[in-house]
Amino acid sequence: KPHQFWQTQPMPNINEMDKLLPGPIQQGVLAEVRKDPLNLIDKFEWFNVDLRNEEQAQQVYTLLKENYVEDDDNMFRFDYSIDFLRWALLPPGQYSDWLIGVRVNQKLVGFITGIPVTLYIENEQNKIKMTEINFLCVHKKIRANRLAPVLIKEITRRVHIKNMWQAVYTAGIVVPTPISQTRYYHRSLNAKKLIEVGFSSLSARQTISRQQKLYKLPEEPKTPGLRPMKKKDVAQVTKLLNDYLKNFKLYFKYSEEEVKHWFLPRKDVISTYVVEKEQGVVTDFLSFYNLPSQVIKNPKHTHLRAAYSYYNVATQTPIVQLMYDALILAKNEGYDVFNALDIMDNDKFLKELMFCPGDGQLNYYLYNWKLESNMLKPEEIGIVLV
Numbered sequence: 001k002p003h004q005f006w007q008t009q010p011m012p013n014i015n016e017m018d019k020l021l022p023g024p025i026q027q028g029v030l031a032e033v034r035k036d037p038l039n040l041i042d043k044f045e046w047f048n049v050d051l052r053n054e055e056q057a058q059q060v061y062t063l064l065k066e067n068y069v070e071d072d073d074n075m076f077r078f079d080y081s082i083d084f085l086r087w088a089l090l091p092p093g094q095y096s097d098w099l100i101g102v103r104v105n106q107k108l109v110g111f112i113t114g115i116p117v118t119l120y121i122e123n124e125q126n127k128i129k130m131t132e133i134n135f136l137c138v139h140k141k142i143r144a145n146r147l148a149p150v151l152i153k154e155i156t157r158r159v160h161i162k163n164m165w166q167a168v169y170t171a172g173i174v175v176p177t178p179i180s181q182t183r184y185y186h187r188s189l190n191a192k193k194l195i196e197v198g199f200s201s202l203s204a205r206q207t208i209s210r211q212q213k214l215y216k217l218p219e220e221p222k223t224p225g226l227r228p229m230k231k232k233d234v235a236q237v238t239k240l241l242n243d244y245l246k247n248f249k250l251y252f253k254y255s256e257e258e259v260k261h262w263f264l265p266r267k268d269v270i271s272t273y274v275v276e277k278e279q280g281v282v283t284d285f286l287s288f289y290n291l292p293s294q295v296i297k298n299p300k301h302t303h304l305r306a307a308y309s310y311y312n313v314a315t316q317t318p319i320v321q322l323m324y325d326a327l328i329l330a331k332n333e334g335y336d337v338f339n340a341l342d343i344m345d346n347d348k349f350l351k352e353l354m355f356c357p358g359d360g361q362l363n364y365y366l367y368n369w370k371l372e373s374n375m376l377k378p379e380e381i382g383i384v385l386v
């Protein structure tokens with residue numbers, strides 16, 4: 001009974017793990033891809049979301065705000081802003097039919113998205129054009145209709161039509177079959193608020209003021225030459241990023257166009273700071289994205305302001321110092337907490353900078369691909385999904 005849908009999909013399962021050869025699990029045949037959308041139950045209809053359209057963007061925003069991912073104790077729910085969704089879902093090369101909505105009487109009740117990516121898997125030779133899937137959401141009131149599998153099948157069809165046969169995605173839940181199980185960590189920036197919203201709790205011997213002292217940060221960053229990224233830095237940041245990411249077993253290669261899109265600062269969406277040395281040489285950069293959570297029931301606060309570690313490259317500055325500056329910058333931008341996964345080189349700073357482990361995990365998935373190694377260690381993962 002469990003994973004009724006996922007057992008039907010080309011994902012490695014436990015007992016056939018060793019029989020599968022590395023690479024695609026199923027060979028896709030373009031001519032066999034269904035040309036028309038899957039059938040929907042009566043009154044439900046497909047519609048391609050145009051996020052540039054204010055009204056449609058509002059509909060997506062509201063659906064997610066009220067029905068998207070909550071933490072395990074249902075105290076917080078992600079509250080992605082419209083500006084954030086436009087950043088995340090309108091990258092260079094996006095397809096207009098990969099932002100898929102389902103409507104009933106003009107009301108949005110379901111959503112799923114894909115963006116085109118080129119993923120390198122375990123080595124430079126496995127350079128695969130595929131889709132990055134995200135924002136699978138079904139309205140709370142219609143959860144029993146098995147709509148999620150239909151949304152997944154429909155976006156799979158629209159990806160197959162483009163002659164792409166793999167996908168990458170993450171989820172807090174475990175379904176067949178994670179390629180890596182990463183853990184998330186939190187670093188307190190505003191101890192008082194985290195306790196007031198119930199994100200952190202005090203043990204018997206702890207007090208709010210002791211916590212505030214413990215997590216106190218300097219007013220200003222330490223690294224000389226640290227400043228917000230500008231357009232003129234794009235070429236150097238692209239080189240730093242691509243050289244760094246090839247160390248990992250799962251990574252994207254970025255064009256300058258893509259670095260412009262993903263890293264140039266956007267207020268309340270993405271913050272990127274570079275370290276500029278003499279003669280304008282950029283030796284390091286740090287970045288974090290803004291993903292607030294609605295505090296579901298709290299008399300005093302409606303939102304938790306959270307910064308999420310994005311990509312950080314330290315070639316001259318010690319990574320601990322660079323990330324300590326990231327904490328100071330995030331605090332000064334008004335964040336309450338700084339979150340990070342134990343992927344890439346993050347475990348080099350998590351403990352030293354007093355991050356605490358979260359109560360869940362984030363699983364990475366590859367659709368229709370058997371790895372050479374059964375699982376990847378978190379430190380072998382070089383991609384961050386928003």
Ligand SMILES: COc1cccc(CC(=N)NC(=O)c2cccnc2OC2CCNCC2)c1
Pocket residue numbers: 069070071072076077078170172184185291293304308339340341360362385386
């Ligand atoms: C604090 O408010 C929350 C609201 C909803 C869920 C969670 C727990 C959670 N599931 N956190 C993460 O998945 C997470 C923790 C650290 C870093 N990135 C993360 O997820 C990212 C990447 C995947 N898509 C969601 C955002 C927390």
